[in-house]
Amino acid sequence: MLISIPGFTTTDQRDNSHPVHPVNPVRNGLAATLSLDEPKLPCYRFFLFFRFMHSYGPIDSARVKRLGTVLTTVLDHIPFRIDTDALLASLRVAARGEMAQEVLRLAQEAETAARPRGLYKIAFVESRDANSVVIDGWPFTSRVLRVNLDEVERVFPFVATCGVELEAWSQSPNDMFGRYCADVIKDLALEQAVRAIGEHLVNAYRPGATSMMHPGSLDDWPVTEQGNLFALLGDVAGAIGVRLTESFMMWPTKSVSGVWFPSEDGFESCRLCPREICPKRRTPYEPDLYDRKYRRG
Numbered sequence: 225m226l227i228s229i230p231g232f233t234t235t236d237q238r239d240n241s242h243p244v245h246p247v248n249p250v251r252n253g254l255a256a257t258l259s260l261d262e263p264k265l266p267c268y269r270f271f272l273f274f275r276f277m278h279s280y281g282p283i284d285s286a287r288v289k290r291l292g293t294v295l296t297t298v299l300d301h302i303p304f305r306i307d308t309d310a311l312l313a314s315l316r317v318a319a320r321g322e323m324a325q326e327v328l329r330l331a332q333e334a335e336t337a338a339r340p341r342g343l344y345k346i347a348f349v350e351s352r353d354a355n356s357v358v359i360d361g362w363p364f365t366s367r368v369l370r371v372n373l374d375e376v377e378r379v380f381p382f383v384a385t386c387g388v389e390l391e392a393w394s395q396s397p398n399d400m401f402g403r404y405c406a407d408v409i410k411d412l413a414l415e416q417a418v419r420a421i422g423e424h425l426v427n428a429y430r431p432g433a434t435s436m437m438h439p440g441s442l443d444d445w446p447v448t449e450q451g452n453l454f455a456l457l458g459d460v461a462g463a464i465g466v467r468l469t470e471s472f473m474m475w476p477t478k479s480v481s482g483v484w485f486p487s488e489d490g491f492e493s494c495r496l497c498p499r500e501i502c503p504k505r506r507t508p509y510e511p512d513l514y515d516r517k518y519r520r521g
């Protein structure tokens with residue numbers, strides 16, 4: 225059956241053994257209430273709707289959609305505001321002067337144009353062997369992912385993007401500095417999209433401490449694995465505009481895909497990555513970590 229209220233739509237589940245909201249009985253109760261047992265009076269539906277919107281404010285920017293055969297949560301109204309002081313500092317531009325004016329102009333244009341988006345779904349580890357796992361029927365080959373999901377059943381595959389609108393806008397500056405600013409601004413929009421997905425799934429599913437892995441961030445999990453990740457998530461291009469190229473790269477390029485999973489260890493790919501010069505490194509390389517934790521005994 226289909227239940228629809230403004231800003232939030234859910235449908236029956238593909239696999240009824242996984243409830244609408246596995247850990248939040250209140251939200252499960254809402255879904256159950258809306259589905260079958262309560263009076264069908266329109267005013268009662270409105271009461272439920274307003275009670276729902278008051279209790280779960282953040283979810284009103286998200287829609288649970290069926291993408292093909294896959295039930296996915298889509299966030300396509302993620303607010304984007306630029307901290308211009310931080311932007312100027314990161315560009316090493318003094319707050320006064322012509323260059324600052326140009327940066328502020330670009331930031332204002334970008335805020336108007338930008339529509340960062342993201343989507344994620346709840347998925348379940350179905351089987352494991354030495355170097356791979358099967359998640360919701362899709363195999364993924366990575367020893368590191370396999371070990372990281374050793375004790376894990378429920379995961380959250382996701383894709384986030386700066387959005388096709390900002391990608392198009394970023395082609396408009398016709399000088400190198402303008403293009404560079406646009407690139408930095410797209411990074412900010414992507415960060416905002418990733419943050420929004422993380423906050424949304426934490427509010428909705430309370431997974432505890434989490435980490436994430438991205439296909440292509442380590443040799444162990446090559447970028448070609450994005451094919452199965454996108455297949456697992458359904459029609460990603462139709463929902464948020466992100467598509468894979470023939471070489472399994474994402475477009476818009478300022479997009480990120482991966483799997484969020486419960487983890488007390490605080491896994492970071494950077495801990496296994498020996499790359500010496502990387503402006504995005506988040507944590508130091510630990511040369512012995514692979515042997516200690518991931519190498520097959």
Ligand code: SF4
Nearest residue numbers: 493494497502504505
């Ligand atoms: S060090 Fe850089 S390249 Fe290596 S995993 Fe971290 S962010 Fe990626």
